[in-house]
Structure formats: structure tokens, C-alpha cells
Amino acid sequence: MEGGNSFTYHRNTRLVMAAPALPTVVLVHGAFADASGWQAVADGLRARGHQVLAPANPLRGVAADADYIRDFVSTIEGDVVLVGHSYGGCVITNASTDAPNVRALVYIAAFAPDEGETLLESIALGGGRTGLGEHLVQRPYPGAPEGDADGYLDLAFFHQLFCADLDAGLAHFMGVAQRGFALSCLSTPSGVPGWRTIPSWYLVAADDATIPPEAERAMAKRAGAHTVEVTASHVAMISKPAETIDLIVTASGG
Numbered sequence: 001m002e003g004g005n006s007f008t009y010h011r012n013t014r015l016v017m018a019a020p021a022l023p024t025v026v027l028v029h030g031a032f033a034d035a036s037g038w039q040a041v042a043d044g045l046r047a048r049g050h051q052v053l054a055p056a057n058p059l060r061g062v063a064a065d066a067d068y069i070r071d072f073v074s075t076i077e078g079d080v081v082l083v084g085h086s087y088g089g090c091v092i093t094n095a096s097t098d099a100p101n102v103r104a105l106v107y108i109a110a111f112a113p114d115e116g117e118t119l120l121e122s123i124a125l126g127g128g129r130t131g132l133g134e135h136l137v138q139r140p141y142p143g144a145p146e147g148d149a150d151g152y153l154d155l156a157f158f159h160q161l162f163c164a165d166l167d168a169g170l171a172h173f174m175g176v177a178q179r180g181f182a183l184s185c186l187s188t189p190s191g192v193p194g195w196r197t198i199p200s201w202y203l204v205a206a207d208d209a210t211i212p213p214e215a216e217r218a219m220a221k222r223a224g225a226h227t228v229e230v231t232a233s234h235v236a237m238i239s240k241p242a243e244t245i246d247l248i249v250t251a252s253g254g
Helices: 035-047 062-074 087-095 119-123 155-162 168-176 183-187 213-222 241-252
Strands: 024-028 080-086 102-110 136-139 150-153 200-205 226-230
Touching: 024 035, 024 062, 024 087, 035 241, 062 080, 062 087, 080 087, 080 241, 087 102, 087 119, 102 213, 102 241, 119 183, 119 213, 150 155, 150 183, 155 168, 200 213, 200 241, 213 226, 226 241
Parallel strands: 024 080, 080 102, 102 200, 200 226
Antiparallel strands: 136 150
């Protein structure tokens, strides 16, 4: 091309990343959030020698999101530690099945459902309570299956439910910038869980108002996860990044 820039695009090119000395850590965000919530954790892991990737979770459905993350992981050379926050835990539970290079699963205040279990059933484990279902705003999205919609946390309750231990200004911006997720995810049965065969770690957020801490403890125990507990809201990776980093590093063997 004359007088301008040019490039060549090769279809069907598979990008394979060189294997690092330590496992690559893949950070998977959950609903009402995006990958930026992992910034402090990602910075800390890189400082300790890890390659870190934080892909965008599509938030369109349990099976579809798991397929997306599994395909993403398949492009990485070498061992992988999958880390999930909130709904991201459900995604890594399903994505790690048939992902031979995943060596550990780490749940940060996250869902770790069993086979056939829905997220609504997971929330009820342990007898705790959440106000999540009472403060969801539904919005349509193009191509949604009949009866489905995107769910958002009501801005008036976002700080209280999602990130009570963060600065009010940051919480407000996180609320207005939140990503909705397909509400059908809440009632979709989960598949065979990766935690049955893959070593798992779990960080319980004791002050979580989104997923009850009682449910987190029950899921961690059922998965046989190495468990630590911190005083934190649902976004423990933001309010307690050092503890989150330490748990991931332990899971990675680093």
C-alpha cells in the first residue's frame, strides 16, 4: 500500500506464549466487574516472577464463558494457575475440566459449585443470607434468549453489597462502570467441577455481603480447598491484595 501503513493478517494463526519458569496466572473476574479489579494483584504477582493474564470474562452463560476461558488457556505454553473471583469461580470450575495444563485453582470469595448445582443453590449453602437478589436491575441485551436479561447491581446498594471496605468514590465509579451478566447464569446447572481432580485454594471474605461467608466456607470445605479467611468485603482482591497474592503464590508453588 503506497502512502500509508500496511499489515498482513494471517487467518488461523495460533498464538502460543513461551513457557515461563513459574506457572502463568490467569485471573478471571466475575459479574458486575471487569479485569481492572485485579490490578494490584497482577502487579504483585509480576513482581514475584509470574506471567499474568487477565482476560475479559464474556458473562454470557456458564458453558459459553467456560469454553471461552478454556480456549484462552489452551493458547498458553506451560502450567497455568486459574484464579476466579465471584462468578469467575464458577467459570474456572467448569473451564478447568479438559484443560490439561491447569495445575491449581484459586477461589477468591468465589463460587465453586458442584455438578448439577446452580449459583442460586450455591448461595444458600451454609444457611447464610445475601441481599443480592433484592437489588438487581434488569436490562435487555441484543440476542438474549427469551426470558433472559443482563443483571446489574442497583447503584444505591452497590457500595454496601459489593465493596463496603473501599473508598466511597472508588465504589461509586465501580458501580457506574459495572458490567452486567446474563441472569440465566444464576439458574444454570454447573458441569463436572475441576476441583474434584485439581488442587484448590480458597480465600473466604468474612464480611462478604454478596456471597454469604457461610456459603464460601461450605464450598471451600466441599472442594477440599486449602483455605484462608480474611476480614474483607466481596472484593477481597482489591481490599486485601497482599493476602490474595500470597495465596496465589502458595498455590503456584512459587
